[in-house]
Amino acid sequence: MSDRPVQPRPGRKRSEESRLAILTAAFELIAEVGYAGLTIEGIAARSGTGKQTIYRWWPSKADVLMDAMATKAELYVPIPDTGSYAADLRAFLEASFTLARRPAVADGLRALMAEAQIDAAFGERFRASFLRPRRDALGIVLERARSRGELPPGLSPGAIADIVFGTIWYRLLATRRLPDDRLVEELVTALTEPGLEEPS
Amino acid sequence: MSDRPVQPRPGRKRSEESRLAILTAAFELIAEVGYAGLTIEGIAARSGTGKQTIYRWWPSKADVLMDAMATKAELYVPIPDTGSYAADLRAFLEASFTLARRPAVADGLRALMAEAQIDAAFGERFRASFLRPRRDALGIVLERARSRGELPPGLSPGAIADIVFGTIWYRLLATRRLPDDRLVEELVTALTEPGLEEPS
Amino acid sequence: MSDRPVQPRPGRKRSEESRLAILTAAFELIAEVGYAGLTIEGIAARSGTGKQTIYRWWPSKADVLMDAMATKAELYVPIPDTGSYAADLRAFLEASFTLARRPAVADGLRALMAEAQIDAAFGERFRASFLRPRRDALGIVLERARSRGELPPGLSPGAIADIVFGTIWYRLLATRRLPDDRLVEELVTALTEPGLEEPS
Amino acid sequence: MSDRPVQPRPGRKRSEESRLAILTAAFELIAEVGYAGLTIEGIAARSGTGKQTIYRWWPSKADVLMDAMATKAELYVPIPDTGSYAADLRAFLEASFTLARRPAVADGLRALMAEAQIDAAFGERFRASFLRPRRDALGIVLERARSRGELPPGLSPGAIADIVFGTIWYRLLATRRLPDDRLVEELVTALTEPGLEEPS
DNA sequence: CAGTAACCGAGACGGTACGTCAAGTCTTAAT
DNA sequence: ATTAAGACTTGACGTACCGTCTCGGTTACTG
Numbered sequence: 001m002s003d004r005p006v007q008p009r010p011g012r013k014r015s016e017e018s019r020l021a022i023l024t025a026a027f028e029l030i031a032e033v034g035y036a037g038l039t040i041e042g043i044a045a046r047s048g049t050g051k052q053t054i055y056r057w058w059p060s061k062a063d064v065l066m067d068a069m070a071t072k073a074e075l076y077v078p079i080p081d082t083g084s085y086a087a088d089l090r091a092f093l094e095a096s097f098t099l100a101r102r103p104a105v106a107d108g109l110r111a112l113m114a115e116a117q118i119d120a121a122f123g124e125r126f127r128a129s130f131l132r133p134r135r136d137a138l139g140i141v142l143e144r145a146r147s148r149g150e151l152p153p154g155l156s157p158g159a160i161a162d163i164v165f166g167t168i169w170y171r172l173l174a175t176r177r178l179p180d181d182r183l184v185e186e187l188v189t190a191l192t193e194p195g196l197e198e199p200s
Numbered sequence: 201m202s203d204r205p206v207q208p209r210p211g212r213k214r215s216e217e218s219r220l221a222i223l224t225a226a227f228e229l230i231a232e233v234g235y236a237g238l239t240i241e242g243i244a245a246r247s248g249t250g251k252q253t254i255y256r257w258w259p260s261k262a263d264v265l266m267d268a269m270a271t272k273a274e275l276y277v278p279i280p281d282t283g284s285y286a287a288d289l290r291a292f293l294e295a296s297f298t299l300a301r302r303p304a305v306a307d308g309l310r311a312l313m314a315e316a317q318i319d320a321a322f323g324e325r326f327r328a329s330f331l332r333p334r335r336d337a338l339g340i341v342l343e344r345a346r347s348r349g350e351l352p353p354g355l356s357p358g359a360i361a362d363i364v365f366g367t368i369w370y371r372l373l374a375t376r377r378l379p380d381d382r383l384v385e386e387l388v389t390a391l392t393e394p395g396l397e398e399p400s
Numbered sequence: 401m402s403d404r405p406v407q408p409r410p411g412r413k414r415s416e417e418s419r420l421a422i423l424t425a426a427f428e429l430i431a432e433v434g435y436a437g438l439t440i441e442g443i444a445a446r447s448g449t450g451k452q453t454i455y456r457w458w459p460s461k462a463d464v465l466m467d468a469m470a471t472k473a474e475l476y477v478p479i480p481d482t483g484s485y486a487a488d489l490r491a492f493l494e495a496s497f498t499l500a501r502r503p504a505v506a507d508g509l510r511a512l513m514a515e516a517q518i519d520a521a522f523g524e525r526f527r528a529s530f531l532r533p534r535r536d537a538l539g540i541v542l543e544r545a546r547s548r549g550e551l552p553p554g555l556s557p558g559a560i561a562d563i564v565f566g567t568i569w570y571r572l573l574a575t576r577r578l579p580d581d582r583l584v585e586e587l588v589t590a591l592t593e594p595g596l597e598e599p600s
Numbered sequence: 601m602s603d604r605p606v607q608p609r610p611g612r613k614r615s616e617e618s619r620l621a622i623l624t625a626a627f628e629l630i631a632e633v634g635y636a637g638l639t640i641e642g643i644a645a646r647s648g649t650g651k652q653t654i655y656r657w658w659p660s661k662a663d664v665l666m667d668a669m670a671t672k673a674e675l676y677v678p679i680p681d682t683g684s685y686a687a688d689l690r691a692f693l694e695a696s697f698t699l700a701r702r703p704a705v706a707d708g709l710r711a712l713m714a715e716a717q718i719d720a721a722f723g724e725r726f727r728a729s730f731l732r733p734r735r736d737a738l739g740i741v742l743e744r745a746r747s748r749g750e751l752p753p754g755l756s757p758g759a760i761a762d763i764v765f766g767t768i769w770y771r772l773l774a775t776r777r778l779p780d781d782r783l784v785e786e787l788v789t790a791l792t793e794p795g796l797e798e799p800s
Numbered sequence: 801c802a803g804t805a806a807c808c809g810a811g812a813c814g815g816t817a818c819g820t821c822a823a824g825t826c827t828t829a830a831t
Numbered sequence: 832a833t834t835a836a837g838a839c840t841t842g843a844c845g846t847a848c849c850g851t852c853t854c855g856g857t858t859a860c861t862g
Binding site for chain 2: 034117118120155166168169182183186
């Protein structure tokens with residue numbers, strides 16, 4: 001096993017130091033000047049690197065930011081498995097909302113989603129490497145619930161995912177009221193079969 | 201009262217011809233070159249006007265586009281009043297989805313929402329003059345339902361609005377699968393009290 | 401008469417202030433940093449103008465410099481007419497040498513001739529608008545001498561011009577010994593018919 | 601004495617293969633893309649060597665080109681010795697003109713002279729190792745003529761050299777009319793004492 | 801014959817300047 | 832006062848090369 005025979009290409013190796021300096025600069029700049037003020041030149045200047053080094057490894061400033069978010073922000077959302085669909089859903093929502101309430105994360109996510117609308121090629125990359133994994137995580141929770149027969153009738157897993165992520169993103173993008181615990185309960189209410197949730 | 205006494209200011213009047221030419225050019229250009237390729241200079245050239253004329257009347261190209269969308273696209277969504285919450289919701293969703301499925305409209309909405317993330321001042325205007333009226337329309341439907349006691353327990357009107365608009369926007373922005381009739385039914389399922397909708 | 405009906409084109413007029421600031425900056429910079437260190441960006445910064453303003457009116461930095469030399473340096477060489485070929489030639493050479501001994505002029509001429517070798521299109525412009533007029537001035541002197549039968553046998557006016565200008569340029573470009581009065585006499589000696597010059 | 605005692609330094613020897621590949625690449629590239637398009641990176645790529653190898657042995661691309669000209673072009677001009685100043689001068693001019701008429705040589709010479717104006721350090725090397733030997737060759741011819749009393753009165757050997765080389769270079773650099781046989785005769789006419797040349 | 805020193809190719813690095821684009825401002829003559 | 836036209840300053844873009852700096856690997860002299 002273990003493919004990739006390390007392929008010892010000739011020439012100087014990529015500088016890990018520069019890579020981190022660039023991601024750090026991008027992460028700091030987005031907080032200081034906003035996405036509209038974020039420029040490749042600014043990242044290069046702040047990080048003490050050359051523009052060419054950025055262009056060599058990332059196709060656009062949005063890709064730098066996406067990489068910076070993945071590297072510098074801790075975006076991991078665990079896949080809960082409590083045995084109950086309602087509890088799993090609540091746990092997933094709470095973890096996601098906690099993330100989205102961090103200002104730097106919320107600002108970064110808004111900028112990435114905006115750029116995804118404007119630059120179609122980046123949009124593809126953003127969906128494939130950022131949105132899809134998180135949607136897949138919820139998909140696992142929903143699949144378990146489905147196999148236990150806990151999903152409400154008339155609601156497909158796909159629609160539930162659309163509603164869950166749609167509501168989170170809408171709060172971020174359109175209302176700018178960050179999602180709170182009350183919204184967790186209302187989403188759980190809407191997405192579970194009434195009468196089944198609280199067996200008390 | 202005393203409505204604008206026509207205020208006969210001195211000097212040449214605003215050219216209605218130019219205004220329409222600018223909005224038409226913006227609407228056509230967004231389809232031809234995309235929002236990334238839309239420029240004030242391009243709009244001026246295409247419309248046969250000067251840049252200054254655009255800057256005099258609109259604060260940014262996104263405002264031109266928003267105006268163009270409002271003027272050139274027919275974005276009106278009627279406020280249904282059938283007497284039944286489920287039927288009203290379904291009608292509202294169907295009308296909204298029909299709109300969002302028009303490619304020019306979908307592209308324009310995506311661009312406006314993107315710009316609203318990047319330019320905070322435009323974001324304010326976009327929310328106030330574009331998002332709020334539509335949310336208010338749904339609010340009227342929901343208020344009528346609430347007063348008739350048809351809203352599901354545990355779901356506030358605000359949360360329902362977040363879920364409805366969130367899901368529509370998410371399909372536009374993140375999945376690029378345009379909303380379809382099946383989603384209408386799933387949203388109605390999630391947002392009505394089970395057993396009440398279809399009295400079968 | 402008086403063509404060019406002033407052609408009142410619409411729009412803002414070219415800024416004479418910027419034009420002069422650019423030429424002045426170029427003329428000063430060539431002395432301070434040399435041609436290798438002369439950049440469009442440097443000229444723009446020093447002159448307080450934008451790069452685009454330079455690119456709008458000149459095709460290359462060499463053209464800016466050529467214009468600056470013509471405007472800022474006083475390069476005019478009068479066409480002598482003493483009635484004697486030898487005296488005219490001597491006067492022409494002395495005036496030309498005086499010019500070429502000014503360091504700023506010598507440096508500028510060297511740079512222009514160098515660029516003319518490297519950029520063929522500029523070379524054409526340099527020959528047509530810089531070298532040709534000066535060669536034509538000498539041509540008038542020689543034509544007068546020819547009509548009076550004063551040219552030495554076996555020497556065409558073209559060859560005399562090649563020798564005169566060739567020698568001046570060679571001293572500038574290759575030896576960097578600036579031309580002096582002794583060289584004037586030696587050139588006059590070589591280019592006049594012996595025995596005719598000093599009729600004494 | 602005993603120069604360079606072969607100094608058997610340790611380490612790998614300079615690769616003659618790479619040296620020739622670099623000079624060949626430079627010589628070919630100057631013809632294909634011109635001096636403006638000639639780059640160290642291009643020479644390295646074409647020759648299959650690394651940039652460092654070039655920088656190790658030559659201080660600039662102009663030095664590579666000068667070396668390539670000396671190695672690839674046959675630039676040798678014999679020192680004629682016929683016993684007659686006029687015949688020697690004619691022979692020297694004819695040999696030099698023949699060289700300068702070869703397009704690759706003319707292009708190379710123009711580029712070197714241009715670079716000598718722009719890069720002062722290279723200019724020194726160009727004068728010392730390229731121009732000086734050729735001027736010295738003519739100097740030998742002129743010294744022999746002087747000792748035989750054949751030089752025209754009023755013309756120093758230095759002035760003659762300035763006129764000879766100046767005229768050749770001027771034709772190359774400024775008029776781009778390559779020197780021809782007629783010019784040989786006119787130069788001989790100007791630089792010999794009339795009545796002495798053809799004793800007929 | 802193992803070290804070690806200089807060379808080689810490849811290619812990433814920090815920089816500088818390029819020539820272009822568009823932004824938002826201003827000036828002009830005409831309406 | 833407003834318009835179309837177009838020049839203005841500003842700032843970032845993405846590219847091209849510069850000259851330097853690793854890399855891993857090859858030669859060739861030396862202790």
